[in-house]
Amino acid sequence: MEPENVVTHNIWLRDHCRCPKCFHAVTKQRIFNTFDIPRDIAPMSVNAKPSGLEVVWPDKVSHVSFYPWTWLQENSYDPPLNQHKPYNEKILWGSKIQKSPPTITYEEVMAEDQQGLYKWLLNIHKFGFSFVSGVPATPEATEELAKKIGFIRETQYGKFWDFTADLAKGDTAYTTLALGAHTDNTYFSDPCGLQLFHLLSHTDGTGGATLLVDGFYAASILKELHPEAHHLLSTIPVPAHAAGEQDALYTPSPQTGYPVLGHNTVTGELRQVRWNNDDRSVMKDLSADVVEKWYDAIRQWNKTITSSDSEYWVQLQPGTAVVIDNHRVMHGRSAFEGKRRMCGAYIGMDEYKSKLAVLSERFNPDKVVSQARKGAGDETVVNGRSIWNCAL
Ligand SMILES: [Zn+2]
Incomplete structure (x- = not known):
């Protein structure tokens, strides 16, 4: 040109x-x-x-x-x-990602020159998640790691969280139950952007494997094979709530909620996946002729995200933290026995994108x-x- x-x-x-x-x-x-x-x-x-x-x-x-x-x-x-394409394209992935999942070392990320930090954020941009290996198994080191990206976003679960399965908060995350693949904060107008977590210890029991599913990959499969389901998930808003704590009652604004698959209205590109079937509120705004079609559509979606082709299971060990783009990659876990101590934090999407933009300006103008x-x-x-x- x-x-x-x-x-x-x-x-x-x-x-x-x-x-x-x-x-x-x-x-x-x-x-x-x-x-x-x-x-x-x-x-x-x-x-x-x-x-x-x-x-x-x-x-x-x-x-x-x-x-x-x-x-x-x-x-x-x-x-x-x-x-509008300042970085490399996103790479959609299924279960085969287990052969070489995106990983960087703690030492690289913490290095003064920020090249490792840039690589880490590019991993998150491309894959929607990245492991960090060699992290000291302490809440202090993990918090320091999270702050490399940006401010920690405080929520009803606290700022930097460090918890065991004691139901300290009224949420299934604080139990030993299995959790299906979901995104967090579907009940927020602006769900947290990144989630970082680190298993600090697991004693007296087994289980608790981590599940990751690329929501963008699942959406692309659905679009290809079940375009009508994809269309309904892209257009029907889903209300949600967080109501397990007596002095908090969260619902998104507007209260009618957002579609499971949110698209950029200018470019048409998939922008955000919001999916947590456990937190879904009453579907009272569906029109009568759509009710059965919508249930068929989420059944198809559930089938896609729980297929062995989509699910990536990994047993995390103390020393390996993972950061997830909560607008794209769903996470879950299998049930477990014994005592697990997890710590982690949310980081705002805007903080992460700002840091990636600054480091790109420097390393890849x-x-x-x-x-x-x-x-x-x-x-x-x-x-x-x-x-x-x-x-x-
Ligand atoms: Zn002028």
Whole structure:
């Protein structure tokens, strides 16, 4: 694609001027009034320079804007070019992932240079989970590991949790019962993004294998084989609740809930899986003609996520922590006997994505940023961030 072939509207171009009068290089915020732009603004002159497009606009004194070619291409809407893909593609997986599950060492993740941390977050981005091996089997080391990604998200279960099966909280997680594959916090408007957990000890008994299921993989199978079920799971909202504690009663906003498969309304891509059949509330908003079809659809979904092709079972040992993208990968466990001590934490999706974006900017900058760093000179990079960063 020749950059000259990218078409933009004059008002769009003027609105995206990143000269120091229009865009604050430090705060990366717009500092001029979009609504002062005449509706019919037209350039006085347009000059194709080797590194980008220079546009002179009429103003009291003429106003010069410059747009790098790479930036125009990256942000083109006409034609829409390959956008919104700053990282490698996601890799969907089934039970065969057990041959080489994504793993990184504690030492790598904790290293000063943050390369290991970047690798860890890329694992989570690609696979929706990653093990960390060689973690000291203490709550302190595990908490430190979680904080490498971002703030710990406090919930009704506490901030950093460290628990045994004593029903300290009114939730099945605090028992020795088996738990089917589910995502956490279906009763929140914004379910926690990442979940990190670490088995610290298991004495006087056996069982308690960990189950992981890639919800995106299961959704792709369902879409292929049972498109009607996939459609119902993508459109029918499911209400949910957390009500086991006397002084808390959580339901999502809106209370009608969210579909099991949430899609990006702009790109159509699958964005989030929400599935916990135990926490589901009364299905009172179903229309009568859909009730049986919807039950057939979740039956099909349940069959898909419990098939031996989807289920990845692993017996965790003290020293190996796992972090899971709770918007994609479902987790569960088999029943167990004896005394297990688990610790872990939730981390917000936004904190994780911010950290991944910062480390990508550093270790794998996009075309626009790397070109801006070499080409236009350092004045476009202020406070370590280019004004042409594609996230802006
Ligand atoms: Zn300007």
